[in-house]
Amino acid sequence: MGSMRNIAVAGALSTLVVGATVVCGTAASAAPNVTPQGVCGKAYKTVNSVPVGSLGTVYLTYNSSNGKNCVATIRANPGTAKEVSTYIYVPDTDEWAGDSGNYTSYAGPAYVYGKGHCVSWGGSIANVYVSVDNSNCAARVERRVTEVR
DSSP states (O other): OHHHHHHHHHHHHHHHHHHHHHHHHHHOHHHHOOOOHHOTTTTTTEEEEETTTTTTTEEEEEETTEEEEEEEEEESSSSSOOEEEEEEEETTTEEEEEEEEESSSSEEEEEEEOOOSSSEEEEEETTTTEEEEEESSSSSEEEEEEEOO
């Protein structure tokens, strides 16, 4: 009789442990709902993007009401802090903005006035770097580069 009770307790405990592992495992791996609009602002619409390998994406957004562009580099799988960067540059005006650091989810926002101008932008996650030059203008051909350092 005592061994039946021990087996029942062991079974209940293992079910509890497995259940807790499933629940905690799911919660720990769930990525926060980070979007370019969440980083840059609701009025910013995504106009371009470039993957950072399989690690995430750099998004270029634009706000037509104020003529500003915004960039954000968002990790595909947030977690332990990694080196993440984002930048944007307007060659015609020599204006630039950027953000970098050890982040768990994203780098940015970085804003410049880009209405009527070509922009160069990009970012990195860990050792994967991407850049897009002469973007979002009819005057020039866009050039994309991805490199692993």
